[in-house]
Amino acid sequence: xxxxxxxxxxxGLIHQTTADDQLPAWLNSASRTVYAGFDPTSNSLHVGSxxxxxxxxxxxxxxxxxxxxxGGATGMIGDPSGKSAERNLLSAGQLxxxxxxxxxxxxxxxxxxxxxxxxILVNNNxxxxxxxxxxxxxxxxxxxxVNVMLAKDSIKSRLTSEAGLSYTEFSYMLLQAYxxxxxxxxxxxxxxxxxxxxxxxxxAGIDLARRMHGVQLYGLTCPLLTKADGxxxxxxxxxxxxxxxxxTSPYTFYQYWLNIADEDAxxxxxxxxxxxxxxxxxxxxxxxESPHLRESQKRLAESITLMIHGEPGLAxxxxxxxxxxxxEIQDLSDGELGQIFSDVPSLTVGFDQLQEPGYxxxxxxxDSGLCKSKGxxxxxxxEGGAYVNNRRISDLEATLQRSDLASETMIVLRxxxxxxxxxxxx
RNA sequence: GGGGGGUUACCGAAGCGGUCAAACGGGACAGACUGUAAAUCUGUUGGCUCAGCCUUCGCAGGUUCGAAUCCUGCACCCCCCA
Numbered sequence: 001x002x003x004x005x006x007x008x009x010x011x012g013l014i015h016q017t018t019a020d021d022q023l024p025a026w027l028n029s030a031s032r033t034v035y036a037g038f039d040p041t042s043n044s045l046h047v048g049s050x051x052x053x054x055x056x057x058x059x060x061x062x063x064x065x066x067x068x069x070x071g072g073a074t075g076m077i078g079d080p081s082g083k084s085a086e087r088n089l090l091s092a093g094q095l096x097x098x099x100x101x102x103x104x105x106x107x108x109x110x111x112x113x114x115x116x117x118x119x120i121l122v123n124n125n126x127x128x129x130x131x132x133x134x135x136x137x138x139x140x141x142x143x144x145x146v147n148v149m150l151a152k153d154s155i156k157s158r159l160t161s162e163a164g165l166s167y168t169e170f171s172y173m174l175l176q177a178y179x180x181x182x183x184x185x186x187x188x189x190x191x192x193x194x195x196x197x198x199x200x201x202x203x204a205g206i207d208l209a210r211r212m213h214g215v216q217l218y219g220l221t222c223p224l225l226t227k228a229d230g231x232x233x234x235x236x237x238x239x240x241x242x243x244x245x246x247x248t249s250p251y252t253f254y255q256y257w258l259n260i261a262d263e264d265a266x267x268x269x270x271x272x273x274x275x276x277x278x279x280x281x282x283x284x285x286x287x288x289e290s291p292h293l294r295e296s297q298k299r300l301a302e303s304i305t306l307m308i309h310g311e312p313g314l315a316x317x318x319x320x321x322x323x324x325x326x327x328e329i330q331d332l333s334d335g336e337l338g339q340i341f342s343d344v345p346s347l348t349v350g351f352d353q354l355q356e357p358g359y360x361x362x363x364x365x366x367d368s369g370l371c372k373s374k375g376x377x378x379x380x381x382x383e384g385g386a387y388v389n390n391r392r393i394s395d396l397e398a399t400l401q402r403s404d405l406a407s408e409t410m411i412v413l414r415x416x417x418x419x420x421x422x423x424x425x426x
Numbered sequence: 427g428g429g430g431g432g433u434u435a436c437c438g439a440a441g442c443g444g445u446c447a448a449a450c451g452g453g454a455c456a457g458a459c460u461g462u463a464a465a466u467c468u469g470u471u472g473g474c475u476c477a478g479c480c481u482u483c484g485c486a487g488g489u490u491c492g493a494a495u496c497c498u499g500c501a502c503c504c505c506c507c508a
Contacts, residue, residue, distance in 0.1 A: 255462080258462075259462070259463080261463075261464095262461095262463080290461095291461070291463090292460080292461040292463090293461080294461055294462090294463085297461090321462090324462085325462060371455095373472085373473065373474085374473085374474070374476095375472080375473060375474070375476085376455085376470095376471085378476075379455085379456080379470060379471080380455080380456070380470095382456090382469095382470085383455085383456040383457060383469070383470065384456070384457055385455080385456040385457070386456095396476095415455090415456085416455070416456060416457090417456090417462075418462075
């Protein structure tokens with residue numbers, strides 16, 4: 001039994017807890033069961049879910065049993081906490097599909113086959129679905145004083161907002177609270193963890209379990225992982241960073257962490273990696289003294305990519321990085337290029353285009369979408385911003401020929417520093 | 427209902443008969459520098475069969491050798507009076 005509480009404290013992962021004075025000792029004295037909820041609105045988790053997932057992993061590694069609850073029932077309703085507007089409801093079919101995807105991702109971080117502390121993934125629709133409305137009101141609803149609910153920040157803020165709050169959303173808290181009480185009965189779960197915005201829901205569950213079953217449960221919230229500039233972690237101009245390799249390639253994923261701002265790096269290392277304090281402090285110092293080496297970012301990217309995508313994923317990300325920023329691309333196979341440039345737009349062109357006199361570079365730039373028009377393509381070449389297989393081409397008349405193929409059938413086109421397009425000749 | 431002002435390229439804004447594909451600023455793109463950062467500097471910023479040609483200045487007509495610039499009508503916006 002590791003002293004998880006002091007590790008979490010050191011990492012800055014504790015925002016608020018219930019029973020402050022007892023919790024550390026309680027955690028250290030026996031193996032406990034803890035749970036956290038996950039968003040089931042998509043078939044993949046994204047970077048935003050990484051923090052709670054890592055929390056569960058830390059608990060499991062220190063000898064506790066993690067339960068991940070993908071809120072099938074609650075997901076159909078939508079948590080009003082921290083949301084400015086009502087969210088769309090999901091269909092049951094979509095939901096079960098999503099749960100499947102999420103589970104496979106969790107298996108990377110949590111051990112589901114290790115005896116007593118095996119992780120469990122549950123869907124609250126399994127028990128919520130049984131309830132009739134009248135039963136729920138009688139057994140659960142009567143334990144919720146409305147005046148207490150109204151006092152919670154998550155509700156208060158929405159009441160005064162223009163969007164208001166539907167009755168459904170208002171009831172969300174009851175469902176999540178009941179989850180906790182239910183997990184306690186079924187699995188002996190005694191601790192709920194979540195982001196700081198979940199505090200109201202967590203304490204609601206603790207209150208409910210005490211009223212219904214007379215038991216003492218615990219809650220712990222983490223700070224929200226946000227960037228120094230206020231933006232949400234895991235969002236880029238081109239969308240969210242997903243944990244699924246199909247949605248976000250290991251390369252893009254790796255690059256995301258590699259590009260984390262200096263100010264955010266320390267927090268990410270503490271929150272999202274399992275590096276030990278000595279190493280993290282050494283990285284803090286390195287960041288201070290020689291920021292240009294960017295050792296923190298490198299270590300961060302490496303560590304998280306390894307965890308999410310495994311050795312092969314990390315290797316791919318590194319290979320891709322080398323190629324994206326490295327020298328000429330040549331003597332690769334279609335398979336390798338396709339992997340590396342999986343996020344990049346591609347264009348299929350007839351193989352005969354490569355016959356004499358060749359496929360004009362200007363046309364290629366325009367056709368691939370790298371340039372909006374041939375005029376822009378022409379300009380790009382003049383400016384020295386056009387590359388074929390990472391070799392700069394400054395000849396306006398340049399054409400692509402068979403000898404330019406980087407693999408069996410592909411040529412890599414690039415504009416500027418990192419805008420790529422893949423040409424496939426068939 | 428009456429009077430006045432406006433509508434210019436991605437945005438803001440000059441231009442008020444030819445030398446206007448349209449000053450200037452922002453943004454965007456490219457290059458140099460750099461830490462795959464920030465800042466900075468330089469260049470580019472309608473299309474094409476690109477030393478040339480074609481289409482653009484709210485929309486439709488007209489005057490003129492020639493219009494973003496002048497005239498007429500229409501649409502939308504702003505201000506003042508009722």
